[in-house]
Amino acid sequence: MATYRQRGKKKLWDYRVYGKDGKLIASGSGFRTKKEASYEALKIEQKKYYSDVINSNATLFEMWQIWYDLVVEPSELDILTKQKYQARGKIIEKYLSDIPANRIKHSKYQEFIKFYGKNVTLNLMTCLNSDIRKVIIFLEGTGF
Secondary structure, three states, X not given: OEEEEEEOOOOEEEEEEXXXXXXXXXXXXXXXXXXXXXXXXXXXXXXXXXXXXXXOOOEHHHHHHHHHHHHHOOOOOOHHHHHHHHHHHXXXXXXXXXXXXXXXXXXXXXXXXXXXXXXXXXXXXXXXXXXXXXXXXXXXHOOO
16 A cells, blocks of 8 residues: 655655555655556565465565565665665675575574674675565565
8 A cells, every 4th residue: 555745845745555465665756746656566565466376485585685675775875875875785695595485594694694603704794685685674574
């Protein structure tokens, strides 16, 4: 479900897309007309609908890709920040794309963290772990 509102002195429109449980999934602002805002929200709702019908054997990378397409890509983040998200997505694809996400055990994930953590800084490891947590929280909010 999406909501629209007009804000500020310039009277620009924004939208917010909510999941089944009422949690905010995505938002965007700076649209001159309500129609522009509703068009963008509709695209996100369609992607959300298709993500709801994904099978339970989806890999963590497939889930990350859905999260990236719905949350990160339409946001107003800097291009460099989006590239960093993509780089972390490639890491997820490289190491965790062979097992369905619902079959990843805590011990397997911990092994991945230890193995990958040997070669990178603590900051990068924290960012990667944070992204994976965001994906899981996002998909729980959409009813996956």
